[in-house]
Amino acid sequence: MYAHVAKAELDTQQRKPGSAESEWKYIIEHHPAMAEGYIGLANHYSDSGRYEETHAQFLAAEEHGATNLRLYHAWSNHEEKIHHLDEAERIAQKAVDLNASYPGLAILRAKLARRHKDFSGALNILEQVDNSAIESQTIKASYLFELGNTLDKLGRYPEAFAAYDEANQAKNNYIGRVYEPDVDSTRFKNWTKFFSKENIQTLSRIPATDDTNRPVPVFIVGFPRSGTSLLEQIIGAHPQAVPAGELRFIGDITNTRAQEITGSQLPYPELLLDEAAPLDAEKLQAMREYYLSSVAALDVTDSNTRRVTDKMPHNALHVALISLLFPESPIIHISRHPFNSCLSAYFSNFKSGHRYTSSLESTAEHYKHMMNMLEHYRETGIKFLEIHYEELVTDQENTTRKILEYVGMPWDDACMQHHKSDRVVKTASYEQVTQKIYTSSLYRYRNYHEAVQPLIPILESTIKKFGYTTD
Structure with missing residues (x-):
């Protein structure tokens, strides 16, 4: 059985959802009394937004007596993420009945208490855990991130x-996460040099096909935790739009597909101007088709859909490629005070990647590189709409009208009620964007005045460029 579990997990990592689903189903069929198959298939469905099927797997596990602490923990986590807090607590109690001392369960119960705004209760749950006795660095990091979230809500900022600092150190330990500033800096310099105004003009002469019968992608880019989820929820509340979340398809193209399609031996982006394997309209269309067919396979659109949003933040690095593949697509960059962006990213327990968050200073360095890259793209003539998060939360209606006009959709009052949408956000911002827009986080960085002081030399020019201040 465990060979099939390993295969299913590998298929998931390699983004082979069909194969992963088949493996999990095989495990359930041949080992119906084992919880692993139900947990794996339920998580697979949950990650795909197939929530009714997710629920059915957890119920099937109970029916076959395949329940254990891990299953109830996964089930309660799922209910919390889709905002069924009472149900999450009910399931969590079943896990408590099996093993009340499990640290992962304390983290979940504290999160539920915090989401019910019982911050003191959340802290009491966490303080009952002996942090030093947690052997798993994964669980230790999760515990410390939740402790940081709770202390933040209680106003105990130092x-x-x-806690956040210790959480990131624990995470660095268990994934071997190391940020290499020279490597990051060199990559951005190379891309800036390659995507010169002249090279972009050369590439733009290759004709692109406009598939008017398919929904037009809208690309929302920006530094992680800068408001991309909120912006997508607002646009996605429109009846003619669908929020597709953080899609990896542009990354697939830059990482592997472009090389496969062009036949070039050069890496991205150099392969776009490889004289030995010239890029032409057919190859460009193949890249475009890979993206569009991948979106279609998500099965999130219908005949009424005119726009589908992709809010992968780091697509900001690929704005030139996006404008080449999808000249009809609106691109929106949402920015936030750099101190807030860096703090929020550093305080987030991202599932994978994001090596730059290994320290607050490295987070700021990466932020600076990203903003410089976007400024370079703008200087080459690539057009995208610039939105400040602060404008969106303090003047939602006027800012939303500007956004809808830019993406080519009429006004709809539903965009002002995005928090009532039944569409579930799957990223680290899922707790915030299901609430009404709030302004309490606008100057959050002032709560961490001492912590952001080392960032001033790194970010001062960017802060001034965006019209913010360091005080």
């Missing part, structure tokens, strides 16, 4: 920052 203690909160210390």
Whole structure:
């Protein structure tokens, strides 16, 4: 059985959902009394937004007596993420009945208490855990991130920052996460040099096909935790739009597909101007088709859909490629005060990637590189709409009208009620964007005044460029 579990997990990592689903089903069929198959298939469905099927797997596990602490923990986590807090607590109690001392369960119960705004209760749950006795660095990091979130809500900011700092160190330990500033800097310099105004003009002469019978992608880019989820929820509340979340398809093209399609031996982006394997309209269309067919396979659109949003933040690095493949697509960059962006990213327990968050200073360095890259793209003539998060939360209607006009959709009052949408956000911002727009986080960085002081030399020019201040 465990060979099939390993295969299913590998298929998931390699983004082979069909194969992964088949493996999990095989495990359930041949080992119906084992919880692993039900957990795996339920998580697979949950990650795909297939929530009714997710629920059915957990119920099937109970029916076959395949329940254990891990299953109830996964089930309760799922209910919390789709905002069924009472149901999450009910399931969590079943896990408590099996093993009340499990640290992962304390983290979940504390999160539920915090989401019910019982911050003191959440802290009490966490303080009952002996942090030093947690052997798993994964669980230790999750515990410390949740402790930071709770202390932040209680206004105990120095203690909160210390918890976040320790959480990131634990995460660095268990995934071997190391940020290499020279490597990051060199990559951005090379891309800036390659995507010169002249090279972009050369590439733009290759004709692109406009598939008017398919929904037009809208690309929302920006630094992680800068408001991309909120912006997508607002656009996605429109009856003619569908929010597709953080799609990896542009990354697939830059990482592997472009090389496969062009036949070039050069890496991206150099392969776009490889004289030995010239890029032409057919190859460009093949890249475009890979993206569009991948979106279609998600099965999130219908005949009424005119726009589908992709809010992968780091698509900001690929704005030139996006404008080449999808000249009809609106691109929106949402920015936030650089201090807030860096703090929010550093305080987030991202599932994978994001090596730059290994320290707050490295987070700021990466932020600076991303913003410089976007400024370079703008200087080459690539057009995209610039939105400040602060404008969106303080003047939602006027800012939303500007956004809808830019993406080519009429006004709809539903965009002002995005928090009532039944569409579930799957990223680290899922707790915030299901609430009404709030302004309490606009100057959050002032709560961490001492912590952001080392960032001033790194970010001062970017802060001024965006019209912010360091105080």
